[in-house]
Amino acid sequence: MILYRLAAGLILEHEHHFYAVPEKSLDDLLARTDLHAYLASLTRTAPTAASIDESKLLAPIGTQEVWAAGVTYLRSRAARMAESKDAGGGDFYDRVYSAERPELFFKSVAHKVVGPHSPVGLRSDATWSVPEPELALLVDPRGQIAGYTIGNDMSSRDIEGQNPLYLPQAKVYNRSCALGPGILITAAPLSSDTRISIEIERSGASAFSGETTLAQMKRRPQELVEYLYRDQTFATGCFLLTGTGTVPPDSFTLQPGDLISIAIDGIGVLVNPVG
Numbered sequence: 001m002i003l004y005r006l007a008a009g010l011i012l013e014h015e016h017h018f019y020a021v022p023e024k025s026l027d028d029l030l031a032r033t034d035l036h037a038y039l040a041s042l043t044r045t046a047p048t049a050a051s052i053d054e055s056k057l058l059a060p061i062g063t064q065e066v067w068a069a070g071v072t073y074l075r076s077r078a079a080r081m082a083e084s085k086d087a088g089g090g091d092f093y094d095r096v097y098s099a100e101r102p103e104l105f106f107k108s109v110a111h112k113v114v115g116p117h118s119p120v121g122l123r124s125d126a127t128w129s130v131p132e133p134e135l136a137l138l139v140d141p142r143g144q145i146a147g148y149t150i151g152n153d154m155s156s157r158d159i160e161g162q163n164p165l166y167l168p169q170a171k172v173y174n175r176s177c178a179l180g181p182g183i184l185i186t187a188a189p190l191s192s193d194t195r196i197s198i199e200i201e202r203s204g205a206s207a208f209s210g211e212t213t214l215a216q217m218k219r220r221p222q223e224l225v226e227y228l229y230r231d232q233t234f235a236t237g238c239f240l241l242t243g244t245g246t247v248p249p250d251s252f253t254l255q256p257g258d259l260i261s262i263a264i265d266g267i268g269v270l271v272n273p274v275g
């Protein structure tokens with residue numbers, strides 16, 4: 001089942017049929033302890049809604065905070081060590097990759113998250129900007145993974161590489177986080193062969209493409225959630241991006257007008273132009 005958010009309300013898609021969800025917001029839904037069973041019951045009782053207009057989708061978020069994990073894939077560790085070598089920061093990335101405690105950082109408040117087809121942003125003082133295609137977990141207030149969506153953890157790699165302490169500036173700025181198109185609601189964990197792929201188009205041609213699978217992720221999603229929820233409560237749950245396993249070559253930087261498409265098996269495709 002995939003849950004979508006539109007201005008008119010929440011819509012559930014199941015086996016190519018669409019159902020109106022009575023709850024007005026994701027916050028209301030996440031207050032339920034029986035989310036999966038409840039939504040499954042709607043597919044037997046709720047009125048069938050018209051199919052959705054994809055161009056009208058909003059970011060599938062209520063008031064949740066968005067957090068992110070880093071250096072959870074070998075590819076990310078290698079890229080970070082290389083970019084911060086001259087600043088003496090490389091060792092930190094090596095250490096966090098194998099440490100018991102993962103890297104977790106705050107990414108966005110809900111109202112700053114952009115949805116499908118809405119432009120993501122580039123920092124005006126950055127010279128090296130990349131998208132980071134990531135599996136995003138929807139975690140309920142009790143710390144249970146309630147669903148999965150696609151996240152783009154936009155990053156300014158030159159700023160991050162100058163000094164690891166600049167991470168919040170490299171990661172948190174206007175339109176630096178995209179989520180969507182909808183949330184896969186499933187009681188089962190995703191299979192390790194789930195693919196995460198990215199395609200970046202420039203002037204109608206492919207400028208970069210890459211893919212990875214969840215099998216390449218060093219940490220388990222629930223392990224990341226356990227650290228995030230230690231001594232921290234999330235009254236309406238939260239989203240947690242699980243790190244990138246695909247990094248474009250060092251010669252690549254995003255430009256305004258590029259089109260970023262991130263696909264995850266079973267969830268869909270998140271498309272955003274670069275503004």
Ligand code: DO4
Binds near residue numbers: 073167242
């Ligand atoms: O440590 C810097 C950020 C890492 C990150 O965002 C990632 O690995 O996805």
Ligand code: MG
Binds near residue numbers: 069134243
């Ligand atoms: Mg990231």
